[in-house]
Amino acid sequence: MFAVEVRDHIMIAHSLPSPVFGPAQGMHGATFTVDAAFMTESIDQHGLVVDIGLATDALAQVLAPLRYKNLDEVPEFEGKFTTTEFLCHHIFEQMATRVRAGQLSDAGRVLRLRITLHESHTARAWYEGDI
Amino acid sequence: MFAVEVRDHIMIAHSLPSPVFGPAQGMHGATFTVDAAFMTESIDQHGLVVDIGLATDALAQVLAPLRYKNLDEVPEFEGKFTTTEFLCHHIFEQMATRVRAGQLSDAGRVLRLRITLHESHTARAWYEGDI
Amino acid sequence: MFAVEVRDHIMIAHSLPSPVFGPAQGMHGATFTVDAAFMTESIDQHGLVVDIGLATDALAQVLAPLRYKNLDEVPEFEGKFTTTEFLCHHIFEQMATRVRAGQLSDAGRVLRLRITLHESHTARAWYEGDI
Amino acid sequence: MFAVEVRDHIMIAHSLPSPVFGPAQGMHGATFTVDAAFMTESIDQHGLVVDIGLATDALAQVLAPLRYKNLDEVPEFEGKFTTTEFLCHHIFEQMATRVRAGQLSDAGRVLRLRITLHESHTARAWYEGDI
Amino acid sequence: MFAVEVRDHIMIAHSLPSPVFGPAQGMHGATFTVDAAFMTESIDQHGLVVDIGLATDALAQVLAPLRYKNLDEVPEFEGKFTTTEFLCHHIFEQMATRVRAGQLSDAGRVLRLRITLHESHTARAWYEGDI
């Protein structure tokens, strides 16, 4: 299986209002380094999994509504705990929608995505699934 | 599939007494940066794969008997070559036992583990398997 | 000149309420990977710049009041823009006070400190100065 | 599953002569950090996936014809777009041939390879497949 | 002393036509990860060394004429060996000119620059000097 992975980052604030989160219950924040991997069984006649420019643009578009935001005030996250793993899945769904809509001009080659969020130098999470 | 991965490290001495190991036959040592990845099909009502605090504690506990040790003197490694890949598997088994015992309070969500040991800036090994 | 550098991290929220900060004016956040370097002209009879355990503890103590905090609510930062470079200087001052007070048992060897905050995979800041 | 991964790098020039590649159509170049992962179901009596020295040598040999080259002048790449993903697959095939020929003395343990090329701090590609 | 450092990258081809360069004499290439550090004695009333957006833009502008280029065809490099250290100095001069011209709106605070080029995972070069 082939893959191409591109990187971007976001800087967000959020709270995790449950005793489960101990010291992270209150308002705090994170820099998430975000990797998006696009997986295919083959490459096209130009030797591409996906156009890396389109992939980078798609990732930037998916991250735009989160960039420099307080996630507690993002309507679609109301009532959700915006954990790193939750955000991996959210970004996965946003990217999958764009891939399915043909926005990456991949002619249906992309079969699988993995979205990785690095929250610190000692912890990260990812979600990987079929398109 | 979801995953959360946490990082710790150990600094150990050991020998690898077989001609197979060439210059590494004698007593030498390594810093192993250790990544433990916990994989699940779903996240819980708090948006968690596993509690990252419990995961970090479990990794520290699994590594405690190895920390600052001469592995040649650890009784359970007698007669074993404590290669990087062997240690990945050893740490995997120790962690799997803890997960199975419910120590991560994951309610059975964790299905798979991957233990990665980085031995230098140019080499690493891992073991991945089902719980 | 000798140096020893240790690493920790904090995850904070803050706003930067001036048009100068463009998209970062509102409430957002950051993971800061924090490196503290201790510099001396010589090492002691044990071959040490500073005891790395004491250095790590001192860094953890200096970061404790910031960990998982909304910096907008930290009284001593009232009226300040808590930029990465401002925080480097703040942490420098806190650490310098501890070094001067002999908390690192360095017998006056530490002459200089550098505090580096990595705010993302593409940007970092530092403050370096004499004790 | 067990894996051992070793790292090397190459510095090459090439062009990507199609409008698809936008600013990368003309002669430019890349440093590719190359990771080769060898995967097995078990380790041998010495605790090895593969001999890391043999793996490192094999990677160096596979990369030798590319090192400091203009890929536009490498005969076997004539008419090909030498994209990062294409090169991952090319290096995979070269390494698979060596593994199948027994050059890694792995007694048939290696079942799968993954070749990763990091082209910058924000993009990488890989090809993974069975031997 | 305060510093802010931002990162970008370029992918270039070049040759180094002298026997001194051994295997790197012919046409080959490199990805250079480029770090630009801006150093000041103080921060302004907004807590800034320099506006990180302006710094990032300035670095992108300085790198634009090199991006995806064959340096052998860049007129101003005619007769020069475009080594990593030469390019560090070239980029330093370009950036210093922009800082002196007030393009970073730093009100004269920036006293010193350091330009670092990482050419591989095992080698890098830098040039540091006063503005």
Added chain:
Amino acid sequence: MFAVEVRDHIMIAHSLPSPVFGPAQGMHGATFTVDAAFMTESIDQHGLVVDIGLATDALAQVLAPLRYKNLDEVPEFEGKFTTTEFLCHHIFEQMATRVRAGQLSDAGRVLRLRITLHESHTARAWYEGDI
């Protein structure tokens, strides 16, 4: 000032036999990623600080007596605590001797060296001084 820095690594065992070292008193070990930086005021007619091949070879030669060794058995370290900072200074002295002897063919350009040892993902030390 110009600099070129090259990287290698060693894997060693040692003990630090004093209560000062707490859990690290007994036999343990480390992977040290070693960076050697060579600093000059100018580059030569080929655009070089130093020949990177000669620099890499010199570092490998300096590290050879330490590679895969138990430092407790290295005669010249008898009665010494082989801390990370001590080893930085030791490697500095070995390299300085080679530079002074003209082994890097630098025609006296190299004025200063810095030797950095990374002992883990959270700690490193360095020694920097004039030749």
